[in-house]
Amino acid sequence: MSTTGEYVPDGAGGRSRGAAGPWWWARRRGMVLDVVLAAVSALECLVEGVAFAEKTGVSPVVAGVFGLLAGSLLVLRRRWPVAVVLVSIAITPAQMGILLSVVGLYTLAASDVPRRIIAVLSGMTMLGTLIVTFLQMHGDLSSGTYHAPLAAVALTSVLAALGVTAPPVLLGLYAGARRRLVESLRERADGLERELSLLAEKASERAERARMEERTRIAREMHDVVAHRVSLMVVHAAALQAIAVKDPEKASASAQLLGDMGRQALNELREMLGVLRAGPAVPAGPAVPAVTVPVEPAPADSPTPAGEPDDSGPCLAELHALVEESRAAGMHVEYTVEGAQRRLAARVEATVYRVVQEALTNVHKHAPGARARIRLAYREAEVAVLVQNGPSGGAPRLALPSGGNGLIGMRERVAALGGGFAAGTTPEGGFRVSALLPT
Known part of the structure; x- marks a missing residue:
């Protein structure tokens, strides 16, 4: 940890990740600060080393060079703070390295070095300073005419040792705690930003999925309404053309x-467009793949699909009118109901109605003149519907376009409610559509 808070050496003395400065410095200004401090410390140790040499008789050159080397080690405080403090403790008996000791203790306390190491080295520094100060003061006062009490010398030495050791350690501990708090808050903010970004992406995906499902639902509804009505209109138009001259009264009835x-087709389209204009669609649940095997039943509290409120859509009571429309168009339709009739969920009744409607439309389009059979069975926890037709009766086939979406739409409707759907040809050459829905 530096005085500017740019870099904190770890316990192993490694360089911080993402450092942009030279060597172990995170920034160039940190390097400049350490070089200046090391130069001042080296000059201080040089002067104090020469003074110590005069008192002890050691060569001033040797003492000065040693002081320069010891003081210049302050440049390594960010890399090896423990080593810097140990050097300052080692040269304490020579009465030099005050700046080296103060800055080294601050860097050590602010770093990520374990607290027990900080406590041991701080205690060693304070003890060394206390001993050296006590001996120095006791010697100086004893050589004069005034002899200070030993207690006063000891108290003064303790205060001096505390004054040199405690402030840098406490300040370093505060700086380290503040730096760790800032890093924790920054990491938390980055995590929240990432979470918000993920939530925004998920919301965008859900909105896109809801739009796609709504488009699919609208296309399915439009297909069911338009295809059935228009198919019947084409059938009646063909019949009208055939009997217009021979039987004017029947032609008038057909017209x-x-x-x-x-x-009726216009009214249904108008109702559908009115629902679209009524307000924004409610986002639908996850898309259900169109598979032909029985699907796991949907949970009872599953949301209503977008744009399909529970009280809208056709019901099973309208099946009779639907069958009569096909009979009026010349199709022979057999309609039977099994079990106790009862009201079902609106979505279930609408799905059964649309399955029968689309199946009859396919008979009109692909098997004109064929006989059809509709079987509706009420069971305890489910309702089953079967629409089966025989081979074409030889009537001319209508020139109606087919996009191949009818069976897909039926399968999607049934699967969305957790039911099973199956469709295919019969051995007699006809076609069969069956659906099983939970009630």
Whole structure:
């Protein structure tokens, strides 16, 4: 840890990750500060080393060089703070290295070195300073005419040792704690930013999925409404063309029925567009893949699909009218109901209705003149529907386009409610559509 808080050496003395300065410095200004401090410390130790040499008779050159080397070690305080403090303790008996000791203790206390090491080295520094100060003061006062009490000398020595040791250690501990707090807050802020980014991405994905599901639902509804009504209108138009000259009364009735179907189709489209304009769609749940095997039942508290409120859509009571429309178009339809009839969930009834509607539309389009059979079975916890037709009765096939989305739409509707769906040809050459839905 530096006085500017740019770098904190770890316990092993390694360089911090992401450092941009030369060698072990995080920044260039930190390097400049350490070089200046090392130069001042080296000059101080040089002067104090020469003074110590005069008192002890040691060569001033040797003492001065030793002082320069010891003081210049302050440049390594960020790299090896423990070594710097140990050197300052070692030269304490020579009465030099005050700046080296103060700055070294501050750097050691602010670093990530274990607290027990900081306590031991701080205690050694204070003890060495106390002993040297006590001996120096006791010797100086004893050589004069005034002899100070030993207690006063000891108290003064303790205060001097504390004054040199305690402030840098306490300041370093505060700086280290503040730096760790700032790093923790920065990491927490970065984590929150990443979480917000992930949440935004997920929200965008959910919105996109909801839009796609809503588009699929609208396309499915439009297909069911338009395909069935228009198919019947085409059937009646063909019949009208055939009987217009031979039977004017029947042609008039067919024309009236054709108009009624057109109006019904317009009304259904108008209702659908009204739902779209009513307000924003509620985001739908996860998309359900279109598979033909029985799907696990949807949970009872699952949300209503977007744009399909529980009180909207066709119901099973309207199946009779749907069958009569096909019969009016010339199809022979057998409709049977098994079990005790009862009201089911609106989405279940609407799904069964759409399955029957689309199956009858396919009979009109692909098997004109075929006989159809509709079987609706109420069971204890489910409802089953079967629509089966025989081979084409030889009537001319209608030139109606087919996009291949009818079966896909039925399968998606049934799977969305946790039901099972199956469709395929029969051995007799007809076609069968069946669905099983939980009630």
